[in-house]
Amino acid sequence: MNEIKIDKIIRSKRKTIALVVSADATLVVRAPMIATLEYIKNLVFKERFWINEKKKQVLKNGGPAKNKEFMNGEGFLYLGEIYKLKIENCEAVKLSDYLYFPQKYLNNAPVKMIGWYKQKALEKITERVHRYSQITGWKFKSISITNAERRWGSCGPSGSINFSWKLIMAPLNVIDYVVVHELAHITEKNHSVSFWNKVKTVLPDYKSRQRWLKDNRINLKI
Template sequence: MQLSINYGTKTIYFDVIYRKRKTMAITVEAPDKVTAIVPVGMKEETIKKKVMTKADWIVKKLYEFKNVKHIPLKKEFVNGESFMYMGRNYSLQIELDDSLQVPEVKLFRGKFIISTPTKDEEALKNAMEKWYREKAKEKINERVEYYQYKIGKKPAKVTVKEQKKRWGSCSSKGNINLNWKLIMAPSPVIDYIVVHEMAHLVHLNHSKEFWNLVESILPDYKERRKWLRNNGVRMGL
């Protein structure tokens, strides 16, 4: 179901998804998709009123998506902001807890929850990044181990780190670097980057033989690569 509200001179169209939950969550995705995930039975007028309370934030996010094409968008660490993990979007919930020394992050019942003694944005961002990096390291090492038997070669070293302009790289020494932000992508897309870099252990170039090797392992690699090109802008903090 799709509804709309008028906010100033703008009309905000949004999809409504009913689920068994107690509260409503709103997500905004590139390029212009707005979704309200609401409790079963919530009336349309109530949904519209609640969306209206977030209208300013929604318009701001839509403007950012419209004007920023290739630079990762900066996230706001406020309740309701949307964060990606393994290809799905989860809304953020911040819970103040003075008993803690530093913010703690968990994914629980379809939400990212940060329990924190502070509202400092940098502290919240650092906590989220730490969580992402840990999950990325676990997932990427698992996939590298899986594909090394299909590639027929094992990397000398695998490092998960920040990479401003690349999703991965492979050196002539057989060292593979992979971007921790990959953990925001769906599993098939993570696999594509892992296979891509591991294929460089055999062909340290982008020759026909290289792409033939990638395709022999992932026949649909072009679709996976396309997803990354279209959605990479959303994978950031």
């Protein structure tokens, strides 16, 4: 029997088993507490063709995330899409069919690129926060973009909400999830049942958006 390596088993209160091939082509199994290892292994064996196919796909799409190189053709994420870098003799970073990057920035490239991402994050996230604030009636005080490494968003005591610039690399529906999550924190500080119910009334499918963030975390970087 051709065994497939299980890289990680995450147990929780969930009722069903989910097999996830992560962005770094590892196999993560999400399983209920009571599922036996034998049961999980059997399921993985049964799904081996799907898993291998998925792994191949992930590797074809660039494989594990590495640090970005600032050269023509390197892929950069923006709103969930990969754009190829094109270095040109231009004045500022510009996005259209390619991500155009000024030659003059090359000696300080990561800082300049993060600056561009931050500006885009502020524009887009501000727009989404206003939109969801209007839909829900949940009031906020201010929005800021941070360098946070581990948290996608946070909520201050007086209704100020903060978002990591890295979020702008995620698809819009994932950004919206973090926006709604932080807006809900303005009145519900903890991750209580009523907090999650609040999120759910606005985004009934929030769990799949949340899962996307978990599974793709390592790709949201430069």
